[in-house]
Amino acid sequence: MTTAAAAAPAAAPAVPREAPGFWRRFLRKRLAVASLVVIVVIYGTGLLAPWVAPYSFRHQDLGNTFAGPSREHPLGTDRLGRDVLSRLIWSAQTTVIVSACSLLLGGLALGVGLGLLAGYAGGRADNLIMRLGDVLFALPDIMLLLLITATVRPRVDAFFRDFERWSGIGGIRESGAPDYVLIFGALSLFSWVGMARVVRSQVLALRESEFVLAARALGASTWQVLVRHLLPNVSPLVIVAATGILGTAAGAEVALSFLGIGVQPPHPSFGVMIIENAGPRNMLAHPNLLFVPAAVVGLLLVAFAFLGDALNDLLSPRRR
Amino acid sequence: MTRAGLWPYILRRLLWAPLVLFLVSLIAFALGRFGPGDPVRVLAGQHRDPEVIEEIRRERGLDENFFVQYGRYMAGVLHGDLGTSFRYQGLPVWEVIKPRLWVTFQYNLVALVLVFALGIPAGVWAALHQGSWRDPFVIGLLLAFAAIPVLVMVPVLQFVFALKLRWLPVGGWEPRELFGFLELGILSKNIVIPLLALTLPGLAGVARLVRAQVLEVLGEDYVRTARAKGLDEFVVVTRHVLRNALLPVATLMGFALVGLLSGSIFLETLLGIPGIGSYAVEAVNARDYDGIMALVLLTGAAFVVANLVVDVLYAFIDPRVRLGAEAHA
Numbered sequence: 210m211t212t213a214a215a216a217a218p219a220a221a222p223a224v225p226r227e228a229p230g231f232w233r234r235f236l237r238k239r240l241a242v243a244s245l246v247v248i249v250v251i252y253g254t255g256l257l258a259p260w261v262a263p264y265s266f267r268h269q270d271l272g273n274t275f276a277g278p279s280r281e282h283p284l285g286t287d288r289l290g291r292d293v294l295s296r297l298i299w300s301a302q303t304t305v306i307v308s309a310c311s312l313l314l315g316g317l318a319l320g321v322g323l324g325l326l327a328g329y330a331g332g333r334a335d336n337l338i339m340r341l342g343d344v345l346f347a348l349p350d351i352m353l354l355l356l357i358t359a360t361v362r363p364r365v366d367a368f369f370r371d372f373e374r375w376s377g378i379g380g381i382r383e384s385g386a387p388d389y390v391l392i393f394g395a396l397s398l399f400s401w402v403g404m405a406r407v408v409r410s411q412v413l414a415l416r417e418s419e420f421v422l423a424a425r426a427l428g429a430s431t432w433q434v435l436v437r438h439l440l441p442n443v444s445p446l447v448i449v450a451a452t453g454i455l456g457t458a459a460g461a462e463v464a465l466s467f468l469g470i471g472v473q474p475p476h477p478s479f480g481v482m483i484i485e486n487a488g489p490r491n492m493l494a495h496p497n498l499l500f501v502p503a504a505v506v507g508l509l510l511v512a513f514a515f516l517g518d519a520l521n522d523l524l525s526p527r528r529r
Numbered sequence: 530m531t532r533a534g535l536w537p538y539i540l541r542r543l544l545w546a547p548l549v550l551f552l553v554s555l556i557a558f559a560l561g562r563f564g565p566g567d568p569v570r571v572l573a574g575q576h577r578d579p580e581v582i583e584e585i586r587r588e589r590g591l592d593e594n595f596f597v598q599y600g601r602y603m604a605g606v607l608h609g610d611l612g613t614s615f616r617y618q619g620l621p622v623w624e625v626i627k628p629r630l631w632v633t634f635q636y637n638l639v640a641l642v643l644v645f646a647l648g649i650p651a652g653v654w655a656a657l658h659q660g661s662w663r664d665p666f667v668i669g670l671l672l673a674f675a676a677i678p679v680l681v682m683v684p685v686l687q688f689v690f691a692l693k694l695r696w697l698p699v700g701g702w703e704p705r706e707l708f709g710f711l712e713l714g715i716l717s718k719n720i721v722i723p724l725l726a727l728t729l730p731g732l733a734g735v736a737r738l739v740r741a742q743v744l745e746v747l748g749e750d751y752v753r754t755a756r757a758k759g760l761d762e763f764v765v766v767t768r769h770v771l772r773n774a775l776l777p778v779a780t781l782m783g784f785a786l787v788g789l790l791s792g793s794i795f796l797e798t799l800l801g802i803p804g805i806g807s808y809a810v811e812a813v814n815a816r817d818y819d820g821i822m823a824l825v826l827l828t829g830a831a832f833v834v835a836n837l838v839v840d841v842l843y844a845f846i847d848p849r850v851r852l853g854a855e856a857h858a
Binding site for chain 1: 552672677685688691699799814
């Protein structure tokens with residue numbers, strides 16, 4: 210197994226060596242399989258948004274607002290005559306971008322990195338990292354997320370404006386990228402802790418094992434030991450933590466956008482769609498505009514919960 | 530491990546609390562000061578002239594060095610002065626927050642009680658039905674409730690119970706006076722939707738822990754003995770099983786409180802409840818510096834205290850925690 214392939218199990222639920230017959234046992238859990246299908250469909254739709262969405266998320270038809278379902282607009286149109294189905298698909302893209310980037314930055318880069326470091330180096334580095342994690346874990350994260358996204362936004366915006374001017378690449382801000390960076394950056398500050406704890410405890414258990422000692426005796430560098438020998442062996446529980454991070458990030462993006470400090474209109478988000486159409490009057494007049502995105506959000510987050518639960522059952526050693 | 534290990538452990542946890550609060554306050558203060566928007570201009574009104582703005586700035590000490598401002602603010606906090614609200618025309622922050630804190634506290638407390646009052650029986654019931662479809666069904670249902678965010682749950686409840694069935698008001702907060710001095714909002718029908726939206730997601734955590742505990746205790750010898758003596762199953766469960774299974778459940782208290790407080794932000798925004806959740810959103814949007822600081826400090830303190838209580842409870846219940854803490858401290 211090459212190092213590149215060894216790192217892969219952390220991202221994709223490949224068959225972990227430690228759990229023989231993983232897929233067979235997974236497929237027996239019907240609810241978990243259904244959850245995985247829901248997640249794959251929503252994420253797949255989001256990834257393919259540019260090809261499958263019938264309209265752009267900006268496309269307005271002010272002569273055709275609040276339209277019911279029709280052949281042109283399968284789910285109708287909203288108060289600006291925008292196609293609801295297309296808005297949903299583009300919102301799924303927002304979910305994919307924010308949660309995948311949170312996973313890459315917070316979960317894999319920070320979480321796995323700091324977890325490996327804390328577990329392997331031990332001593333002062335371990336103490337510093339884990340206490341920092343304790344502090345972050347003990348904080349009212351929603352309050353701080355509110356504060357961070359509200360106050361740091363102009364700086365991120367200014368940074369991208371300068372970058373566009375300096376590099377000559379246009380359209381970065383137009384694409385909504387600064388919002389995404391802001392959201393997954395802020396989420397990553399908090400999301401690494403769980404992952405780091407999982408990885409650290411596994412590394413602690415493996416650090417003194419014979420194959421690591423053997424590798425060290427053969428002259429392997431710290432880096433080689435970490436990446437070649439320890440990383441491939443921490444895989445199963447990392448998958449559980451990664452699923453958790455994806456679900457949490459997806460939910461947090463919706464929540465922040467709902468409060469008006471996440472993704473900014475006209476860029477679409479499930480949270481924006483929900484808040485735009487909430488309130489008794491809107492709800493009575495056009496319940497579909499509120500409940501279609503709400504149902505997608507509910508379905509996605511419930512699917513993440515069920516999937517995470519099933520994976521935890523299958524992969525955590527105690528319960529087997 | 531002897532009891533002697535307990536006090537050093539508690540002391541160590543206690544020493545952490547001020548440090549955490551110090552870090553949080555510094556970060557929050559910096560974010561507020563370096564953030565965008567200028568509340569002074571808002572305060573000065575439409576026909577502001579530069580001199581007035583300067584005057585206000587000097588009056589509020591906003592023209593000074595960051596650390597001087599921070600030091601002065603924190604000195605005030607330690608003397609019980611949480612600063613002055615920009616949003617509410619110079620009212621002391623404490624005056625703005627106090628009535629709102631009371632509102633949020635009331636229904637959060639009721640929700641907390643409900644979470645345990647309903648979660649514990651649900652967990653016991655699931656454990657007693659292990660092996661039948663009822664156990665995974667109930668646990669799965671509660672897990673689904675826990676996953677659905679408040680911002681989805683509330684509109685659904687509003688639509689069904691307020692708009693379609695017309696059983697409940699669609700939102701708002703109606704305080705009633707009790708004994709002439711107690712303003713209680715939890716006596717009106719308006720409270721049903723908030724309580725449902727907060728309680729349902731909280732049940733899963735309690736029910737699952739209770740279920741696991743009960744299953745563990747059910748396997749113990751003394752339970753078999755009790756049954757062998759011919760005791761009624763109800764007596765076995767209430768007297769022998771629950772007494773031993775429920776102790777660790779107390780540690781969920783802090784965790785549950787945290788979840789409720791986070792949910793309050795969305796709940797109050799959607800339902801127009803004048804608590805600290807809706808004020809948090811308002812304060813962040815209006816750059817009400819001192820208000821934000823007060824909220825961060827208050828919630829931070831609540832979280833730290835809740836975590837502390839949980840840690841200490843754990844240490845009391847499970848001596849291994851103390852050992853582990855010493856091993857890596």
